[in-house]
Amino acid sequence: MKIAVLGTGEVGRTLATRLAGLGHQVTIGSRTADNAQAAEWAAANGGAHGTFATAAAGAELVLNATAGEHALAALTAAGAQNLDGKTVIDVSNWLDFSAGFPPKVVVPDEGSLVEHLQAAFPGARFVKTLNTVNIKVMVSPQEVPGRHAIFVSADDAGAKAQAVELLRSFGWTDEQITDLGGLATARGTETYLNLWLLLYGKIGHGSFNISLVEGAVQGSAEAAVESATESTVEA
């Protein structure tokens, strides 16, 4: 598949490398056509590079891997006409480092960064995912053992299915992939970054994730028993 990865930082380059390794035709997009990191990446990985607009224009699928505070500008440079009808997977987080570490998650008026982007580009089909783990875990979930979770938020069912397919190709299992619902649920995963950053500071590295652990619910079990009893009585 022809995929545009917007952003030439560590996140963008690692995603692009993983996708190229999976056989996709990847173009890494940046602000300028002559970005040295993008050119180096393309030469080393058999990919292409270009402006945000060039990358998006030729792509069937777009990943936004820019820093969250630059995401709107990057997508604006990519051009609405180059995003219309396409799935745009937003892995970015908008962090304000002005008061030092840990930075603070910026919450736009729409409730989350990805809703802010969706409002600006109504023709694109946004998905939020992969923003709750570090880049190594994003593309190689087996870096962390066990049933840890990756969250997906999207309004468009087709776009969500495409994102889930991408997650599976990275090695995420259906047990790990946690569909939270519509795009507004990204408010939960984006603000979770506040906790992630503290855990990152405490643990000392980014090779970790959270796992959901459920307890037994006595109430439900009793309700099920009652229900079964009623059925028996009725029968």
Add this chain to the structure above:
Amino acid sequence: MKIAVLGTGEVGRTLATRLAGLGHQVTIGSRTADNAQAAEWAAANGGAHGTFATAAAGAELVLNATAGEHALAALTAAGAQNLDGKTVIDVSNWLDFSAGFPPKVVVPDEGSLVEHLQAAFPGARFVKTLNTVNIKVMVSPQEVPGRHAIFVSADDAGAKAQAVELLRSFGWTDEQITDLGGLATARGTETYLNLWLLLYGKIGHGSFNISLVEGAVQGSAEAAVESATESTVEA
């Protein structure tokens, strides 16, 4: 120990019952002296009840179990002179339900509700903990299997130690108790509620929690090997 539990809702009553069961002298505090739920709780559990001020005045330890939006008013009614020098464990969350479910976490100017309360009552020693799980899990962590996490944030080391002792008495193990650092780290656990609420909606009950899962860090292992090698060479 003489403990005041402020708030007569399900959280307050369940905490008060658990504490009374552990042998503490518990007074449950409410807005008015004649609160029916508080009187009923006291009669059933061998505890006492009274106004926020009465409860706080006689207590060595104070737990704030009011709804977050009423916490400042409740502590104001309790009175600064009745909180000064005492550990105040804040388990509350400030949620705005005005736009339906899921509600939105309200973040005061100070960055978190507990910092907002600390600023209003500088003589009290605030701790934030237990706000990331439902009330059953709070007092009975074994409701959820495995090594799931409970977070603690506090500036005062003595107050934090007292809160950790309380957690242990509820059954939380040292492996589960995760000290995030100063009171400002409550920004991470309070905003995590946005994700908790979505998971609650998805799972359908509150008997769950998150567990931290760490991966091996190759970089560190290599560094350790190098360091060991260097030591060998030096020796």
